[in-house]
Amino acid sequence: MPSPARVTAAMVAERAGTSIATVSLVVNGKDRGRVSAPIAERVRAAVDELGYVVDHAASSLARGSGDLVVLIAPDLSNPFFAEVIRGVRDTLTDRFQLVLSVTERGRQPVTADVRRFERLRPAGILVDAPAAGEDLSAGVPVVQLDAPGGTDAVNYDLATGVQELVAHLADLGHRRIGYLDGTSRAATFALRRRLLEDAAVAAGLSVSPIVGSADLAVDAGASAADDLLDDWLDDGVTAVVAAADTLAYGVLRAAAARGVAVPGRLAVAGFDDLPSSSVTAPALTSVALPGADLGRAAALRLLATFDGGAPEAPSLPTWLVVRASTAG
Template identity: 40%
Template sequence: MTQHAARPTSKDVARTAGVSQATVSLVLGGKWRGRVSERTARQVRDAAGALGYRPNLAARSLRLGTTGTALLVVPALTNDFFARVYTGAAAVAVAHGFGVVLYPSPAGVGPAVSPFDPGRTALDGVIASSMAADAPAAIRGSRLPLVMLDSDPAAPGPAACVNLDIADGMRQVAAHVLGLGHREVLHLGSAVPSWTFDVRADALRRAARAAGARLRSARSALDVTAAREAVTAAVAGTGPRPTAIVCDDDILAAGACKALRRLGLRVPGDVSVTGFDDLTLATAVEPELTTVGLPAERVGERGMEALLAVLDGREPEAGDLPVRLVVRGSTAAPAR
């Protein structure tokens, strides 16, 4: 590990500016009002600029006991919900002089990779998505403050939770679909167990029962091909054909549309399909998906705000974030 061209230290800056290292630290740290004259301050800044000085972050962290970096654990990079969460979190972080580092959870990258035990990166706290199901245990071992996103508020561990009103989202979907007149509904859920998916299933079940609609269930991994196969199997199964398929995720909905098209059924003419999350995928397919829009950036912002609050010993803000049904072209009244 060769050190390229020996980076200048604050001591070097001090020498060329003709002051002590402490003064350099004061000036560059911004805490010099009334302690250092404007003239020497400028000398220091000039010297730092001339040398291309950058503070050594390891030394700073060691001294301060703080890294100014948070970790965001997400289950999948491909899902742009999480990309938007990151954007929101990063915006808040930067505004507070913090950094955010992204970590795709083990599921996506193999169990050998854990940022917590080898602890490669020095961190002040962790924000984890609910779908990174194994994260809490690993993080607890690291003793870092943890903020959970979209997760069971009753679960122990996290210092704070940021939740979406998922149940209300599914109720909106159900009201829309049932309101169109559908009474034979297939629920396509995720095969990976997770609180958010349980909430969806529960809300849909209640709504269907209240409306007297028949509800069947199928499950699939969160990818288009798996969803296509699951729907093909479910539709080919016994019993009356569903007139609407309510999916836990836009990815599943895209797979459902493909399955139906291959079976010679038209969406929404023969079968209506709904998604969830309003990913970019929702408007990339034809027809565009009726789905539930999630304030992903707000989730990221609230998550980061909550982490900063916890770090400061303050109380994080509470309350669920609202979601909104987006009606597009994949739903219509049932034929006949």
């Protein structure tokens, strides 16, 4: 038995007595202010009667690009990326559909990830914290987020927040800092460490050569910190800065398990200022990197590219949020 012919937009337009363009506006939810209510109702009735289903893939191919925007990130379970997603989604509104892609745990987005989604012909691609040194150019607009040195990138002014952190530690009398880095290949993590080392030297502090690294997860941070605590303390370290709040949570856990008082014997600070940082024990001092603002700025840059405007590449402000883990 032959399969029934596919219902097309032209068939819906004929049944509703209107144009294919009008059908497209209605079925894609873009009819408000453009199509009168009676005509929109006729189109919807024709859609129901004929069983019409929108083929987004075919529409994208026909136009040469789709109404999808892809966000590629290394770890969507991290609360930081949840904030980035909120900023992107709120800015794109209903003009584009946001599709989320997560790389394998611990791996930063690379060229192959962009190429994979480029084949789907989306309207644009957003890449959060990509691996350093990757060519992320594509046949569709690509905007990088938190990617120092990257082209078409929206970044943080990390220097301001780092300088505030070092000045805060110096004012408290700290003179030697331990650092827990991330294993990530993202350029932003290399920059955080370099800026901290430079600011420490300028303020008369030193960074211990005993530097650990871990995947950006609490358990991994705790394991690395447990291995390093004795060496840090023997080296005269009185404050530990972690490359991300999730790593700093691990330091707090390891210190508590070992009976190392925070901040009495060891001050602890991180980067991100995640919502959980205000409720850890003790609450965590952190350099605030507003994720929602990052997502919003990236989405605005992408929209400006679509509309033929001159996209801005703002340097987003960062600042220090002082809590009990350094100043209890």
